[in-house]
Amino acid sequence: MRRWMLLLSLLVAGMQVPAGATQPAAPQRVLFVGNSLTYVGNLPATFAALANANDQRVHSAMIVQGGATLEQRVADGSVRQALASYRPAVLVLQERGGELLCGAGEAACQASRQAVQALAATGRQSGARVLLLGSYQAHPRASAAIVEAERAAALQAGIGYVEISESLRRLSTEAGTLAWYHADGMHPGPALTLLDAMQLYRALFGVPPARGFEVAAPVYAVRSGLHAELRDADAPAPLPAATAQGTRYTDALVMQLNALLDGERR
Template sequence: MRALASLLAALLCLAGCGTKAPADGKHERVLFVGNSLTYVGNLPAVFAAMANANGHAIESDMIVRGGASLTEPLKDGSIARALDGRRYAALVLQERGGDLLCGFGPESCADSSASLKAIARMAKEKGVASVVLLGTYQSMPSVSKVIVEREGAAADEAGIAYVEVSQTLQRLGGAQPALVWFDADGMHPGKDLTLLEAMLLHRQLFGALPAAQALVVDGPIYGVQSGLTGTLRAADAPAPKADTPRSIAYSADTTRSLLDALSADR
């Protein structure tokens, strides 16, 4: 797992370590595949903005649809077409919250695990340097531990890296209750959980946490009702719905408080 992360870090550093963007304007691309847990708050755009602010020239694409499992874009060929059409340095996968808990029936666990393995094989065959399973989260402490165990085991079986979210959210959420961890519906990620996930991905893919600085994300900041249909699109492409907010700003104080907590958590 560490070897994959190191390889990706080396590839991405060639494109822009130590600069805001390389002189030739070339960017490495990261593909996100997931569902509303991925697009609410537009994690792909937040991650790209954070990476660029820290000297890594990155553009994010995404294949996302509300309620979609990873099995769906695998079976309909969406992932294969995306990997055939563009060269990606990394592939970030996020499953529905209940699949690896068999929350959609006993077959959902088996389908999810099998799909992770198939996507990982496909990505490696097509030259993707790193494939990452980004974890989901559960509010009940006992269930949170189980989802982390199940997700970690599924990632290990697929031979890909795993970025744990749920137990970190349990710890940081209790310590910093004033942050916006959840959307108004109480289930989807709030803006600060999206920021936290971007930081965790930054650490996985570049080997270090980002700098404590203000961050402005220029891109649609999706809510639950996004209009997204599962087609490949750039993370900063215009939103299907005209009333979608077009940017979000994070203060230096917010990023510093999360980074301090993550640094102390290691």
């Protein structure tokens, strides 16, 4: 009997985790703040799935609403509250398309620049790394102008900038058969959502992703039912009947975009 008790105690001891053993790190939390450019195709969930498939543990949440500006998120305090409760390591800001081009007047784009600065400062105070994710314009001159304006706003706020518009314009010419735009011809299609996610991945981790992945989350269209409140990127859709569930990006597509992006850099 004593022999069996000794063997049992040795077995239990062998199953216990040693005191100095390293536990798996918690997923890096990323908070996306934006509008329909952010949620159509569910960029936050797509980025998390891409990162996790490529050996970077990530959990994404978002504060998004159609037509929203960053100035509105400063005014309602939702980002400040989410930073305190969610505690993200990374804060990704995406402004309403063209807002920084001053098309609605200098006062509007000045308010946008100030909002980027305010949210950047709030993010840094909470310990988050802050990035401004670019929007896009189809016309070549407008595309170059939005990149210049966004880069200047990010520089003024002291945060990183993830360029999209010029990359999209070039890649959509070189790979015109890919679904760059949503059915409405304006919002992101699957290829553009993947481009956004890959550009963010490269900016955060310093290397290109190598593997395809599956997004097990709502794939939002323009009509989403989303409001400007903190929610997990993979949370059930408010309008399930109007929202597709899940999509897949292949290894081949990821490698194709890598090759196109790296071709630009040569």
